[in-house]
Amino acid sequence: MDLYTKLSSCVEELSSTFASRMTQYEEDLKNASGEAAHKTIASLSKDFTEFKTLVWKTLGSLKSQMELLVLGLDRHEMASRGKILLLHGLSEDRNTDPTAGFLAVVSEHLNMVQVASKYLTACHRLGSNTSRPRPLLVRFESRIVRNEVWRNKTKLKGSGLTLSEFLTKPRHDTFMNARKHYGVHKCWTSEGKIVVRVSDKLRRKIESPLELRELLVQYPVGEPAAVSSKPVTEKRTRKPAKS
Numbered sequence: 001m002d003l004y005t006k007l008s009s010c011v012e013e014l015s016s017t018f019a020s021r022m023t024q025y026e027e028d029l030k031n032a033s034g035e036a037a038h039k040t041i042a043s044l045s046k047d048f049t050e051f052k053t054l055v056w057k058t059l060g061s062l063k064s065q066m067e068l069l070v071l072g073l074d075r076h077e078m079a080s081r082g083k084i085l086l087l088h089g090l091s092e093d094r095n096t097d098p099t100a101g102f103l104a105v106v107s108e109h110l111n112m113v114q115v116a117s118k119y120l121t122a123c124h125r126l127g128s129n130t131s132r133p134r135p136l137l138v139r140f141e142s143r144i145v146r147n148e149v150w151r152n153k154t155k156l157k158g159s160g161l162t163l164s165e166f167l168t169k170p171r172h173d174t175f176m177n178a179r180k181h182y183g184v185h186k187c188w189t190s191e192g193k194i195v196v197r198v199s200d201k202l203r204r205k206i207e208s209p210l211e212l213r214e215l216l217v218q219y220p221v222g223e224p225a226a227v228s229s230k231p232v233t234e235k236r237t238r239k240p241a242k243s
Helices: 003-031 038-080 098-109 143-151 169-182 209-218 223-227 229-242
Strands: 084-088 120-125 136-140 162-165 187-190 193-197 203-206
Touching: 003 038, 038 169, 038 209, 084 143, 098 120, 098 136, 136 143, 143 162, 169 187, 169 193, 169 209, 203 209
Parallel strands: none
Antiparallel strands: 084 136, 084 162, 120 136, 187 193, 193 203
């Protein structure tokens, strides 16, 4: 279980406990009877309302601080992965060295014959053996070479191979959820950040589940297509004329 999940679970458990106890407290107040207890109950009711407000305010503050803390740790972890790329779809062969397999892909598909093993500091498979080829993790000696390979990733189209950035789990989950809501072709990653095209002319970069939730509130699913129907229609009608 990752740090974010542990912290989230702790706060949610605390929230659930508070909610359960306050609900029981409210029920006890409602069921209380008798004139003698009227003044005491009224006072307790007021105190409870103030306490409940304080509790929810505290929980909200804790959640915000937790998300900021986790984002800071996540950024640090992502920075350590800045020189890494993942290659997906490359068949596994025990007789083929992973480094040699990657360099063959770079040379044949990306036409980057200048990339050699001296530019790599690590190259190995991720995860345990499965029926499907495991991702190949490649750590480059410098960001310059890594970025050159990354910029040429579109040349892999149609080959069954894909390159991706090595995202942390929170970012990967955020990326997958963003693609689920906005569409595969409207979401991609760049330098470890998730880029979302919320309209034809507007792109937003996000890094965390919190930022995605805020983005969904501001730009709900389906809204981009209805924001400015006339420009979209004109753009679509011009494309066939060019082709």
